[in-house]
Amino acid sequence: MLNDLLQKAAAKPHNLDFAELVELLQTEDTETLFAAAYELKLGYIGKKVNLRGLIELGNYCAKDCYYCGIRKGNDKVERYQLNYDDVIRMAKWTYDQHYGSLVLQSGELESPANTEYIAKILRGIREFAGDDYGITLCLGEQTEEVYKIWREAGAHRYLLRIETTNPELYRRLHPADHSFERRCECIKILKKLDYQTGTGVMSGLPGQTVEDLAHDLQFFQKYDIDMLGMGPYIPHADTPLGKNIAFTPEYAKNQLAIGLKMIAVARLYLHDINIAATTALQALDETGREQGIKAGANILMPNVTDTEFRINYQLYQNKPCMDENSAKCRNCLNWRVLSIGEEIDWDHKGDSRHYWAKH
Ligand code: SAM
Numbered sequence: 001m002l003n004d005l006l007q008k009a010a011a012k013p014h015n016l017d018f019a020e021l022v023e024l025l026q027t028e029d030t031e032t033l034f035a036a037a038y039e040l041k042l043g044y045i046g047k048k049v050n051l052r053g054l055i056e057l058g059n060y061c062a063k064d065c066y067y068c069g070i071r072k073g074n075d076k077v078e079r080y081q082l083n084y085d086d087v088i089r090m091a092k093w094t095y096d097q098h099y100g101s102l103v104l105q106s107g108e109l110e111s112p113a114n115t116e117y118i119a120k121i122l123r124g125i126r127e128f129a130g131d132d133y134g135i136t137l138c139l140g141e142q143t144e145e146v147y148k149i150w151r152e153a154g155a156h157r158y159l160l161r162i163e164t165t166n167p168e169l170y171r172r173l174h175p176a177d178h179s180f181e182r183r184c185e186c187i188k189i190l191k192k193l194d195y196q197t198g199t200g201v202m203s204g205l206p207g208q209t210v211e212d213l214a215h216d217l218q219f220f221q222k223y224d225i226d227m228l229g230m231g232p233y234i235p236h237a238d239t240p241l242g243k244n245i246a247f248t249p250e251y252a253k254n255q256l257a258i259g260l261k262m263i264a265v266a267r268l269y270l271h272d273i274n275i276a277a278t279t280a281l282q283a284l285d286e287t288g289r290e291q292g293i294k295a296g297a298n299i300l301m302p303n304v305t306d307t308e309f310r311i312n313y314q315l316y317q318n319k320p321c322m323d324e325n326s327a328k329c330r331n332c333l334n335w336r337v338l339s340i341g342e343e344i345d346w347d348h349k350g351d352s353r354h355y356w357a358k359h
């Protein structure tokens, strides 16, 4: 029965209806599920993994999402913003280390000064890296004009998670002035501006059902997204959502399981998109990211931010690699990827096949 469903899923993209998505998400035979998703990953991408060096630009944020450790209401966080020279130095290191691609991420800031600062960084990176280098932005909701300025300054990918596609759950996770509709609108604008567009959700949120997750997968299809950056929700003790959740080994195990299932079913449903095995998986299990690849993911996002800043960019508890410098992370990651029989695709930007299939 499960095998029939997996064969059906593998036959062509989007070949599962709502009930079938739910069934796959509920299966207890995860070994068979992950193996089928990995097989499909091998067919589209081969035994290789692409890297995006993650630069955490700063933790100032105008928003107050109830789950996030750097929300503006958390006054225990020491705020920082990297200066231009430091960002360029980290980006150059990433380029010189053959990563092929990087992500610039920060709290959400909307201001002319921030728009110009990011544009200047983008131009600075393009100056030494040229066009054949991947640059993803993950800087939250902005106006069409701002997205356009950044696209023209050199960004070609954007990651904006919808977080959950259940509007009611979204409202419970955010203050009243955070708009689900605006987030959807932003994703549409990013697509219109021809960014390789990524979104994603947190899985295992309090109050989230398996049906919500199946709807999330249908949303990714409906919005025709190119990349997925999904990860399990992980509590942070200094947040309204996380403060009463006991982060036990049992809890971590369940969060990891649902995170891996989402990756696998997304691969089986959407086929040719890029899917990240996010750091949140590693926060739950030492080998979480490797397990993500074996469940169908093909992207890793090693942190390349200087170690001294990492402590202030804790979205959740247990953030891994806090005391490791970028060079150590690089070696560790290479070894981890080789240990599962895969190879890092050094120096390649690893574009979304789904995006190029439409161009
Ligand atoms: N501020 C931008 C935004 O929200 O789109 C980009 C940076 S934000 C820190 C990146 C992602 O972190 C969010 O989209 C959210 O899914 C994730 N995140 C925040 N808190 C989390 C938590 N407690 N557990 C897992 N992921 C979390």
Ligand code: SF4
Pocket: 061, 062, 063, 064, 065, 068, 069, 070, 071, 072, 106, 107, 108, 140
């Ligand atoms: Fe800010 Fe993003 Fe965290 Fe929300 S998830 S508080 S927008 S950094």
